[in-house]
Amino acid sequence: MSSPSSSESWHKLFQHYEQLKSRDQRIDALFAADPERFQHFSLQICEILLDYSKNLVTEDTLNLLFKLAREAKLEAAIKAMFRGDNINNTEGREALHIALRTHLPDADPQFNAQVNATLEKIKGFVARVHSGQWTGCTGKSIKSVVNIGIGGSDLGPAMVTEALRHKHVDQLQCYFVSNVDPVHMKQTLASLDPETTLFIVASKSFSTLETHQNAAYARRWFLSHCSDESQVAKHFVAVSANVAKAEEFGIDPSNIFPLWDWVGGRYSLWSAIGLPIALAVGMAEFEQLLSGARTIDEHFANTPLEENIPVIMGLLAIWNCNFLGASSQAILPYSQALHLFPAFLQQLEMESLGKSVKADGSPVTMATGPIVWGSSGTNGQHSFHQLLHQGTHLVPADFIAIVEPQDAHDAEQHKHLLANCFSQSQALMTGKSAAEAAAELEAQGVSSAQASKLAQHKKIPGNKPSTTLIMQQLSAKNLGSLIAIYEHKVFVESVLWGINAFDQWGVELGKQLGVKLFDALDNESATTEYDASTNGLINHCK
Numbered sequence: 001m002s003s004p005s006s007s008e009s010w011h012k013l014f015q016h017y018e019q020l021k022s023r024d025q026r027i028d029a030l031f032a033a034d035p036e037r038f039q040h041f042s043l044q045i046c047e048i049l050l051d052y053s054k055n056l057v058t059e060d061t062l063n064l065l066f067k068l069a070r071e072a073k074l075e076a077a078i079k080a081m082f083r084g085d086n087i088n089n090t091e092g093r094e095a096l097h098i099a100l101r102t103h104l105p106d107a108d109p110q111f112n113a114q115v116n117a118t119l120e121k122i123k124g125f126v127a128r129v130h131s132g133q134w135t136g137c138t139g140k141s142i143k144s145v146v147n148i149g150i151g152g153s154d155l156g157p158a159m160v161t162e163a164l165r166h167k168h169v170d171q172l173q174c175y176f177v178s179n180v181d182p183v184h185m186k187q188t189l190a191s192l193d194p195e196t197t198l199f200i201v202a203s204k205s206f207s208t209l210e211t212h213q214n215a216a217y218a219r220r221w222f223l224s225h226c227s228d229e230s231q232v233a234k235h236f237v238a239v240s241a242n243v244a245k246a247e248e249f250g251i252d253p254s255n256i257f258p259l260w261d262w263v264g265g266r267y268s269l270w271s272a273i274g275l276p277i278a279l280a281v282g283m284a285e286f287e288q289l290l291s292g293a294r295t296i297d298e299h300f301a302n303t304p305l306e307e308n309i310p311v312i313m314g315l316l317a318i319w320n321c322n323f324l325g326a327s328s329q330a331i332l333p334y335s336q337a338l339h340l341f342p343a344f345l346q347q348l349e350m351e352s353l354g355k356s357v358k359a360d361g362s363p364v365t366m367a368t369g370p371i372v373w374g375s376s377g378t379n380g381q382h383s384f385h386q387l388l389h390q391g392t393h394l395v396p397a398d399f400i401a402i403v404e405p406q407d408a409h410d411a412e413q414h415k416h417l418l419a420n421c422f423s424q425s426q427a428l429m430t431g432k433s434a435a436e437a438a439a440e441l442e443a444q445g446v447s448s449a450q451a452s453k454l455a456q457h458k459k460i461p462g463n464k465p466s467t468t469l470i471m472q473q474l475s476a477k478n479l480g481s482l483i484a485i486y487e488h489k490v491f492v493e494s495v496l497w498g499i500n501a502f503d504q505w506g507v508e509l510g511k512q513l514g515v516k517l518f519d520a521l522d523n524e525s526a527t528t529e530y531d532a533s534t535n536g537l538i539n540h541c542k
Helices: 008-022 027-033 059-071 074-083 109-131 155-163 182-189 209-225 229-234 243-249 272-281 283-302 309-322 341-353 385-390 408-430 434-443 448-458 476-497 505-522 532-541
Strands: 042-045 048-051 144-148 173-177 197-202 236-239 328-333 371-374 397-402 466-471
Touching (some): 008 059, 027 408, 042 283, 042 309, 048 309, 048 476, 059 074, 059 309, 059 476, 074 283, 074 476, 109 272, 109 283, 144 209, 144 272, 155 341, 155 476, 173 182, 173 272, 182 209, 197 272, 209 229, 209 236, 209 505, 236 243, 236 272, 283 309, 283 476, 328 341, 341 371, 341 476, 385 408, 408 466, 434 448, 505 532
Parallel strands (some): 144 197, 197 236, 328 371, 397 466
Antiparallel strands (some): 042 048, 048 466
16 A cells, blocks of 8 residues: 555544543553453463553454554565565565575575575584584684674674573683774673684674774784784684675685575574574574574464464554554563663664655655663663653553573562563553542551642553563573564564665665764864864864
């Protein structure tokens, strides 16, 4: 369809929203009207449960959203992605990250062959490092792995490696360096031994500024301890499409892992970009990660819209953003192991959906890409949850919880974690009226007049939407499923908004200007060719 906002379903959804608003519809009232609302508004696949019952939606809302999805030809778009069509139209390529974990019978056979060959190469490399067969310049086995990348070459692998820390092999420690600030690399290297450290340079082009600078820093550090440049090949491997550049750096071509154009950076952890994951947790766990994603791929591709978890989450995001007016989305994992998950989703969602132009080049006519932010619970409860509960912004929240603790001895404390998670989503929904606040104060001995006055400060409006995803345990397979759910959710939103989720042209301008401004900073003469602010900042630093 040409524009979602001009469709019949969009118009009916707006009318429906106005009806809900006019009667001041509350989420808790929907539970009172339907004692089985949880059963009606929740779904489970394998070990992941989606509870979307605390959203301000009725059966009518969902039916209209499903109709909107069909008018947008969502089902055809899903088939096109799994078929391997050129859905990334601005870059003229497929978006086949799904081929990294799911056999695509309709895709070019070379995809499956390349993926299988690369997996075998990763498996062999991991086995050599873990067994001690791979040795450094002095014959010692590898004890530290430093991944050098940025964006998708850092956020995904770092998040998964951190989340699965309880699955790490004993003999390796993994580190991630992304920031071009030399402090990041310097602090990382401070405690490492060059004789037992392996670097992974992860860059599709092998020329990304931050990665190139950090790789050069690491190379200088290594050579300051071992002056033989031929030994670089024993301590550096690469994940890149630019074999020539990697070889020029000193990396043995047999240790350059491929990265293809049809894998976008923010979707690349399933590829050889996931090499540090496989090194950290072992190949069996890495394959479980892929297996979990494959489960969701099959669910997304083959399940009717009405029972499709990524579809429902994507449609709820459209409803909250375009009809309820939410401009941001909080991601709240109640798991310290998942503390990097909000940052990972920031790139996945905001780089994919931060578009003001549709795939056909015409301007969008509605809000797209809410701001994604958050942190691990319970920390957030003592910082930004105040705004969620009593602030003027409507912020839908995704709560993510895990049933089983990593250690059975921690069961009681883990129950406190779960209780906090569930109480926060309940509080966002129910809130507290001024009358309830006043009654509480009077019960504490506060005078009626003072209680009435203070109650205005203690009342909480509630009626804030939230969604809860619960995993039975934090396994590699379940984590793979969780990530894939959000990947496909983003794709659903992009189809409904008519935008391309797989390009990121907005990232390029700053890179281009950065090269010129470096030259200006590197030149001793006064800078005058830019705007007054930029000139002033550069000259001040000089």
